[in-house]
Amino acid sequence: xxxxxxxxxxxxxxxxxxxxxxxxxxxxxxxxxxxxxxxxxxxxxxxxxxxxxxxxxxxxxxxxxxxxxxxxxxxxxxxxxxxxxxxxxxxxxxxxxxxxxxxxxxxxxxxxxx
Amino acid sequence: xxxxxxxxxxxxxxxxxxxxxxxxxxxxxxxxxxxxxxxxxxxxxxxxxxxxxxxxxxxxxxxxxxxxxxxxxxxxxxxxxxxxxxxxxxxxxxxxxxxxxxxxxxxxxx
Numbered sequence: 443x444x445x446x447x448x449x450x451x452x453x454x455x456x457x458x459x460x461x462x463x464x465x466x467x468x469x470x471x472x473x474x475x476x477x478x479x480x481x482x483x484x485x486x487x488x489x490x491x492x493x494x495x496x497x498x499x500x501x502x503x504x505x506x507x508x509x510x511x512x513x514x515x516x517x518x519x520x521x522x523x524x525x526x527x528x529x530x531x532x533x534x535x536x537x538x539x540x541x542x543x544x545x546x547x548x549x550x551x552x553x554x555x556x
Numbered sequence: 557x558x559x560x561x562x563x564x565x566x567x568x569x570x571x572x573x574x575x576x577x578x579x580x581x582x583x584x585x586x587x588x589x590x591x592x593x594x595x596x597x598x599x600x601x602x603x604x605x606x607x608x609x610x611x612x613x614x615x616x617x618x619x620x621x622x623x624x625x626x627x628x629x630x631x632x633x634x635x636x637x638x639x640x641x642x643x644x645x646x647x648x649x650x651x652x653x654x655x656x657x658x659x660x661x662x663x664x665x666x
Contacts, residue, residue, distance in 0.1 A: 475654065484643070484658035485600070532599060534654075543588065543647065545654055547599035 445469070448533050448548035455555050461520040463551050465533030473536045474516035475545070476500075476508065478529040485532065491516055523555045559583060560657035562644050568663045573634050577660050579627040579644030588647035589620055591629045593640045594659065600643055603629075634664045 449464035467474065473492050477485040477500075487500030489508040497508050505527060509517040516535075520527055533548040562579045569575050581589075589606035604611065606618040606627055617630040627644055644657035 477656075482658070485656040487654070490653075536654075544590070544602045544605070545592075545600075545645075547601070550597075550599050 446533055446535050446546050446548040448531075448551050450551050451549060453551060453553045455520075455523050455553065457524060457555055459520075459523045459555075461523050461553065461555075463518040463520075463531055463533075463553070465516045465518070465535075465548055466514050467516075467535040467546070468514065469535070469537070469546075470513065471535035471537050471546075472513075474510065475534040475536075476506075476516065476518045477532045477534065478502070478527075479532055479550075480529050488518065523553075525555050527553065528555045529553060559655045560644055560646050562642075562657040563660045564658075565660035566663060567660065568665060569634055570665055571634060571636060573664075574630065574632050575634055575662060576631075577629040577642050577644070577662075579629075579657055581625050581627070581644075581646045581655075583646070583648055583655075584622075584625060586625075586646045586648050589627050590645040590647070591616075591618055591627075592643040592645055592656075594643055595640050600656075603642070631662075634662075636664050636666060638662060639664045 446467045475490040476488045479485045491497045491510040507519045531551045534545040536543045560581050591603040592600040593603045594600040606620045610619045615632045619628045641659040641661045643659045646655045
């Protein structure tokens with residue numbers, strides 16, 4: 443079974459703190475994604491990576507950065523946390539053959555910024 | 557216009573009912589299509605892929621109409637355990653760009 447693991451289920455951070463959200467997958471997937479999910483807005487793509495040290499901006503990259511130093515690990519960084527970044531953060535990974543691919547998700551990190 | 561739109565919901569149906577979810581997408585170059593299920597406070601999980609010829613998995617049937625850019629999911633004989641949010645997902649570039657619809661919440665009532 444593919445496993446995508448996020449480092450924390452729940453986090454509470456203060457405004458202005460630097461926050462690291464870690465995601466690790468164990469199936470040698472090329473692609474990894476970070477989403478945030480908010481009521482009424484669905485899942486919105488923050489950043490994705492299709493290879494080590496490669497990254498692409500998603501729909502809402504402002505206030506975030508990412509790091510992919512190893513294939514299995516994709517980190518989301520909030521440089522200076524703000525209250526509007528309170529959300530559920532979901533990491534996903536996919537294998538990249540030509541054709542249909544399934545995205546496997548981590549269990550999510552519910553971040554509260556106070 | 558949003559890239560992927562779904563019925564706003566919520567849908568509240570009695571056990572045993574048949575329920576249909578609709579989804580439209582705006583990018584005609586989209587390659588792959590999926591329905592995901594998300595339980596409350598859990599991560600999304602793949603329910604089924606959607607193929608051009610239509611496909612069925614037990615009580616679930618998915619249809620794709622590329623000309624109309626429309627995807628559907630039909631659930632027959634609904635169970636209490638079907639209660640969840642159903643997400644329509646469109647993939648534009650072989651796994652590199654998933655676009656999620658906002659989801660439709662289903663509550664199956666006893």
